[in-house]
Amino acid sequence: MINYPNKKKPLTEKQYKKQILPSKKTNTANRGMDLEHDLNISNEYYVNNSVALIYKRPTPINIVKVDYSKGARIIDAYFEKQSTTDYNGVYKGRYLDFEAKSTHNLSSFPLHNIYSHQIDHLKKVNECGGIAFFIIEFVNLNEVFFLDSKFVIDFYQNSKRKSIPYQTIKEKGILIERKFKPRLDYLKAVEQFYDL
């Protein structure tokens, strides 16, 4: 997959499950696939220490057929694209909402894997006073950034570019520290940026 950075498809549930199993991590070259895993265990750390309560939204499922003779057993359904974002929750009473994305690019973050309804969703979060942001990983640089959604929304709507340059993300965002616990201390960046 590393050889085809621009052909990255949304994960199937199988691929997703593979990726969160720690036993599958055989070398550091796959580290980029672990962003979700790192966020999930960071969130576990946050909740166990009563710091924040952040949930990963389940992949939406469209139900086609249910067999009621077996007590409402679903016998035909499929995964859908997330129409909102991956994560939401509460930190210091504030509502948090964010999307996490990885790229194998070195010089920019391509916008094609952000959907327009996700932009709409993040706009609404902002309108209601919520905190909305992106977590962007440059896999091959082994760097993860916090980036405020307002900047991304503006760039998405007004820039002629189809990707945000790495340098811009470095300037406008905040590099997230990798630690032992929590693995990715992204709330530190949130606190800093929004002055919580």
Added chain:
Amino acid sequence: MINYPNKKKPLTEKQYKKQILPSKKTNTANRGMDLEHDLNISNEYYVNNSVALIYKRPTPINIVKVDYSKGARIIDAYFEKQSTTDYNGVYKGRYLDFEAKSTHNLSSFPLHNIYSHQIDHLKKVNECGGIAFFIIEFVNLNEVFFLDSKFVIDFYQNSKRKSIPYQTIKEKGILIERKFKPRLDYLKAVEQFYDL
């Protein structure tokens, strides 16, 4: 179902779908089944007017078998009980989290349909500074109340009673106004109680 108030089971997806279809509402005796519908259209009103962004969490689905030969088609799965609450979202920047329940009882709200892990979840929300509450409908009285979660948690853990008396809910909670738009203006009660 009105004849068996204490035998109310969690809804199947089919029953749930039936209940949210307006065309199925044939008489006012079924009004109690419409709490979820009323909340959903109130939330629609709130989001369309940029007041708040509140989502109903989907019923969790446990996937048993996926057929990858058909492009990740789910061929065996079942509905699970909600381990958190029904709704969460953002209002005036604050994180909101609540559970909505109806009862056909006249004199009290039975606690047996609140699960202990829901209580744990609401405790965590409170610990992180979030706003956590219940919306309780007395179907046969045609009254819907807002009730802060801290009171419910305390009652759940410390009272010998297995139900909260109607009179107590009336005193500790806030009667939610039924209007044309929004149908159930529960955010007014939230604003009043938490002084937002």
